[in-house]
Amino acid sequence: MTKTLQQITLVGEAVSHPVRLKLLYLLSEKERYVYELSKDLDLSRQVIQLHLKRLENAGFVESDLRLEDDDNRAKKFFRLKSFDVKLEIEDLAKIFK
Amino acid sequence: MTKTLQQITLVGEAVSHPVRLKLLYLLSEKERYVYELSKDLDLSRQVIQLHLKRLENAGFVESDLRLEDDDNRAKKFFRLKSFDVKLEIEDLAKIFK
DNA sequence: GATAGCAGTAATGAATATATTACACGCATA
DNA sequence: TATGCGTGTAATATATTCATTACTGCTATC
Structure with a gap:
């Protein structure tokens, strides 16, 4: 698969912060919601949301606002x-050559 | 090979900027010196030096100050x-589990 | 001797990243 | 009804990133 310059930089940026790596790990176990993650990581909900947005932009995660059967709080x-993080010189050669 | 959290973030940061990716590509062809790169990329020598330092911190490149036979300018x-850029969930699991 | 090549360091400035607090709103529960 | 759970948005503060200019000093070349 051919990668664009922007795709590469977005992925790089996504994995360049420890909190985002932790989020990736937690989400690899099971889906979680923002408030829950902010409590678990002891960080403000707004910052967690920002990090998740970065991960979303890089294509790593997706989200949906959802109601559960027994709870009307979205x-x-x-x-x-x-x-799938993998980068080789050939990827760069395709871009710059 | 086991990766530390910092190693991962340094690598991510290194590949998160288009100029650094271009530098990686250029250096994959042959070794080059700072002044030369700054001319080729039309950027100040100081910024090129900064980007190269980032790449060096990530373990991608190395440098030496050298005199050539017919030129006494270092x-x-x-x-x-x-x-070798490759990251899998297992790498994160080893760190956070 | 002036200009260009080549390095090092320092100061500065604009933009972005990271994180907080504060506000509004609705639902759940003691 | 007060407190906690859960969302959204906005304002703010600090740090870092990215890029520049300016200075120094040496060698090469016209």
């Missing part, structure tokens, strides 16, 4: 889509 | 050491 769930 | 050459 929760924004995130889950891991794919995690 | 040149700081950079070359690609290794380029």
